[in-house]
Amino acid sequence: MSDENKEIRNDIKAPKSTADSSYAAKAVMSEKDLKKTAAAQTVMQILVKFLVYAFLIIMAIIVLFPFYWMINSSLKTLSEYREVVPTFWPRKIMFSNYLEAYNAANLGRLFFNTVIVGVVSTLLSLVITVLSAFAFARLEFKGKNLLFAGLLATMMIPGELFTITNYTTVTNLGWRNTYTVLIVPFLVSVFYIYLLRQNFLQIPNELYLAAKVDGTSDIKYLWRVMIPLSLPTLISITILKMMGAWNSYIWPRLVANDEAHRLITNGLRNAFKDTTGDVNYPVQMAAVALVSFPLFLVFVFLRKYIMKGVSRSGIKG
Amino acid sequence: MVDSKQQWKAWLYLSPAIVLLLVFTVWPIINTVRMAFLDNYSGLQAAGGETFSFGIENFTRVVKARRFIDCLRNTMLLCVLTVPISTMLALLIAVTLNSIKPLQKTLQTIFFLPYVTNSIAIGMVFAAMFNIVGSFYGTDRQLVTTAGIINNVINFFSTTFTGKEAMVNWINIGSAYRENIIVMTVYIVWNALPFKILILLGGLQSINKQYYDAARVDGTSRTRVFWRITVPLLSPMLAYVIITGFIGGFKEYTSIVGIFGENMGPANDRDRLNTMVGYIYDALENNNQGRASAAALILFGIILVVTLLNLYVSKKRVHY
Numbered sequence: 001m002s003d004e005n006k007e008i009r010n011d012i013k014a015p016k017s018t019a020d021s022s023y024a025a026k027a028v029m030s031e032k033d034l035k036k037t038a039a040a041q042t043v044m045q046i047l048v049k050f051l052v053y054a055f056l057i058i059m060a061i062i063v064l065f066p067f068y069w070m071i072n073s074s075l076k077t078l079s080e081y082r083e084v085v086p087t088f089w090p091r092k093i094m095f096s097n098y099l100e101a102y103n104a105a106n107l108g109r110l111f112f113n114t115v116i117v118g119v120v121s122t123l124l125s126l127v128i129t130v131l132s133a134f135a136f137a138r139l140e141f142k143g144k145n146l147l148f149a150g151l152l153a154t155m156m157i158p159g160e161l162f163t164i165t166n167y168t169t170v171t172n173l174g175w176r177n178t179y180t181v182l183i184v185p186f187l188v189s190v191f192y193i194y195l196l197r198q199n200f201l202q203i204p205n206e207l208y209l210a211a212k213v214d215g216t217s218d219i220k221y222l223w224r225v226m227i228p229l230s231l232p233t234l235i236s237i238t239i240l241k242m243m244g245a246w247n248s249y250i251w252p253r254l255v256a257n258d259e260a261h262r263l264i265t266n267g268l269r270n271a272f273k274d275t276t277g278d279v280n281y282p283v284q285m286a287a288v289a290l291v292s293f294p295l296f297l298v299f300v301f302l303r304k305y306i307m308k309g310v311s312r313s314g315i316k317g
Numbered sequence: 318m319v320d321s322k323q324q325w326k327a328w329l330y331l332s333p334a335i336v337l338l339l340v341f342t343v344w345p346i347i348n349t350v351r352m353a354f355l356d357n358y359s360g361l362q363a364a365g366g367e368t369f370s371f372g373i374e375n376f377t378r379v380v381k382a383r384r385f386i387d388c389l390r391n392t393m394l395l396c397v398l399t400v401p402i403s404t405m406l407a408l409l410i411a412v413t414l415n416s417i418k419p420l421q422k423t424l425q426t427i428f429f430l431p432y433v434t435n436s437i438a439i440g441m442v443f444a445a446m447f448n449i450v451g452s453f454y455g456t457d458r459q460l461v462t463t464a465g466i467i468n469n470v471i472n473f474f475s476t477t478f479t480g481k482e483a484m485v486n487w488i489n490i491g492s493a494y495r496e497n498i499i500v501m502t503v504y505i506v507w508n509a510l511p512f513k514i515l516i517l518l519g520g521l522q523s524i525n526k527q528y529y530d531a532a533r534v535d536g537t538s539r540t541r542v543f544w545r546i547t548v549p550l551l552s553p554m555l556a557y558v559i560i561t562g563f564i565g566g567f568k569e570y571t572s573i574v575g576i577f578g579e580n581m582g583p584a585n586d587r588d589r590l591n592t593m594v595g596y597i598y599d600a601l602e603n604n605n606q607g608r609a610s611a612a613a614l615i616l617f618g619i620i621l622v623v624t625l626l627n628l629y630v631s632k633k634r635v636h637y
Contacts, residue, residue, distance in 0.1 A: 027538065035515065048539075052413045053420075059410055060427045063507070067430070069466060070442045083463045084451060086469055128337070131330040141327035154342050158568060158620060160597050161613045164352070164606055165345035168360050188337045218326070247435050249571050250598065265437050271576055278462070281445050288438045299433040311515055 030308070057083065074098070074285035081282050094282065101287035105271035106259070112178075114264040118245035121183040122238055129192045129237065134222055136198035139209055148197075151190045163251065170255055177258045182251070186244075192237050199230040236309030239302055247296065252259055349610045358607030384588070385612065386493035388596040395501060395592075396566035403506040404559055407513030412547065414514070415521040425518065432511035439577015443504045447487040447576075488576065490584045497583065497590055505572055509565070513558045520554035521547070556631035563623050567616065570594040593619075 028102055073081060075090040102108065135141070136148055164187050175181040203226060211221045227234065246264060253266040262270065268291055272284045299306065328335075354377070355369035363369070372532030379385050414424060431439070450467065451461040453636045458542035464472070464484050486492040487500050528550070532542045548555070569592050573581055591599070593616045600609035 049417075052417060054412065056413055056417070056420075056424055058405075060424055063427060063431060063510070066439060066442045066446065066507070069446055073445060084461075084463050087465050088465060128333045132334040132392065135327040135330040139323045139327040139330070141324045144327070144597075147331075151338070154346075155336075156621075157346065158564075158613070158617055160568070160594055161349050161610075161617055162342060162345040162612060163544065164597070164601055164609050165348040167601060168348075168606065169340065169344070184337070185341045188334045188342075190338075193334065216614050224497055243433070246595050247437075249437055250594075254598070254602075265435055268435075268441075269574065269578065278450055279445075279448070281448075281450070284441060285445060288441050291435055291438045295435065299430065303426065303429070307515060310432065310512065311519055 058139065067292075070285050070289050073281055074101075074283075076282050078280060078282055081170075097282045097286040099288060101283045101290060104283060105268060105287045107264075107267075107287065107290055109259070109268035110262055110264045113261055113267075114245055117179060117182045117263060118242045120179070121187060121245060121254045122241040124183070125187050125192070125241055126234065126237065128187055129189065129196055130222065130227065130234075132188075132193045133196035133200050134218070134226065134301060136197045138205070152194065155190050155194075163254070167254060175255075176255050177261055179256075179261060181255045182245075182261065184261065185251075189241075195237070196230060196233055199233045203229050232305065232308065235302070236305045239298065239306055240309050241305075243295070243298070328400070342561070348612050349613060352606050353610035355607055357605075358610070359604050360606045361604045369607070375607040376615070379608055379611045383463065384591070386594055387588075388591045390591050391590055392567055392569060392592045394498060395505060395569055396563060398498070399503045399505040399509060400559060400562040400566055402502065403509040403513055404555070404562060406506065407510050407517055408551075408555070410510070411514050411517035411521055412543070414518060425514075428514050429511045431507060432515075434508075436508060436571045437575040439508075440504060440572055443500070443507075444488060444576045447500050449484070449489050488583060492583045494589065496562065497577075500576060501573060501590065504576060505566075505569065508572060509562060516554050516558050517551065520551045524550045552631070552635040556627065556635050560624055560627045560631075563627065564620055565622070567620050568594050570598075 072088065072090065075093045075095070076087070076097075077090075077092055077094050080087060080091060114205060136144065170181045170185065176186075205226055208221065211225065216224075248263060249265040249269070252261075252263040253269075256262065256269070257266060268287060272279075272287065350504055354373065356372040356374040357378075358369050358375070359367075383556050410428060414421060414428070444467050447468075448465050449461055450463045450465065461484075463469075465487075467487070468484050471485065472483050474480055485496060524547070528546050529542065532546060537545070571594065573590050573595070577583070577590060580587050581591045581595055588595075593612065597609050597612045597616070600606075600612060
């Protein structure tokens, strides 16, 4: 190929010696054309790059705009918010909106409830998940594969189908308006068991057998070897579970919508029932911002784990 | 090698999970099917000792109910609008994001941000952006205080280019169904983008660079590279994103509560935007467990059919 190339190059560079003048003119033209197309290509490339960046930055602005608008609105006075043409930065910054929102929505109580439910359900859920995943990954028992397949099959069924009966069940158990009702029904997640089992399977079995020979108990082995080795997965599960408590709306509203047990999301919706019409938006947006800030903090510090967990699960909370 | 010690140990470790699953997952499946086939089953009347005859009246009643048909139409419409729009937009963003070097990480972080939000809370922000603040809206004494940021932006462009003032009633009293659906579509797409971008970008980054090098040697055009290399090699992720998008779309509920509140529609037309899930919960709260169960089974059936359809199509189109 290189020889052929050389010949062609020679043709272009030294045409006079080999051919008549018309051929030479053609060859010079093609050299010019080559430069032209090369230049056109560079221009095209720069143009494409420019368009790509322009598109991405516009999309990023659209994605960020609601957050900006939330903070902007939450810091305005009511009269400034009600101006015909909205201002893009508050003239007078009203931090007092946040205090008002905190009191109006009884946010302290809501935060407290949500943290209690989130922490307790995460801890219990982790224990159950670790034990089950360990049994599926390391122990041999009759019907193991059948049971595991059965568990996976339940993942296909939409949650609404369970809720109808669970509503009756928790009512009969007298669990309505307690913390228990918010924690217990969702402790077992088949998906988390599946995720952790896959992780456990990657740990060589020889380690377990060696530990057995040394007389180490299962629990000690789990605690010392399995859990440290699968810590990233456990952290992902913890974050998703906590976010689940923070964002759950339907079930808490259905079974625990009293003052004492309301969670953050249904509490927020309950405190600000009006969405349209003449609403005191600065205070409402301040409440929304207060509810969103903890999530942003989690996002800033633990983004890696969330992204890893999410890309494998495809579920929100 | 199955020794008996491992046997009882395994069941011991599994026992908490199994007990909870039996009560809150297995029993509900059985019971929901049972209630769905007992005519007009109601939990309250059942507690009072009433018995119900076996039949399919719950299903026929649900399917004939005007409210249910409306819910089904809303859900389907939102699915059909939001899944293609968000998938194509996410694909475009992922492909362009993958082609740049500077700013890539920053932009990727920004695009993932909406994922970590509370859909009710941010729904309230969207409502604020679309809302017209004022009193007596739609009457003669109409008094608009501020038309909201979206209307102001539209008005700005409208007056600059056409010289006419424009104000759209998106979600207030008297707003039209079409405008309501546009607002919901914008919000749901905004909400659905981060997950799709994350998955598609992950897929793009795992494509072997050699394919692109080979195409460049052959002088293949950009569009051809996109349709002949990127899309086929990305098709498993695309299929995944579309299937989960439809499943999520059929269970749409909280994003509507976020924007319209528990009214599920503008103030003069309650439940206008109610969805399948909303119908199930309404029936449940009215102690109409039979109908709620029937609706839930119908929802499950629809999701199953759509998923199988997607899998069937992707079997022909997806290259693994």
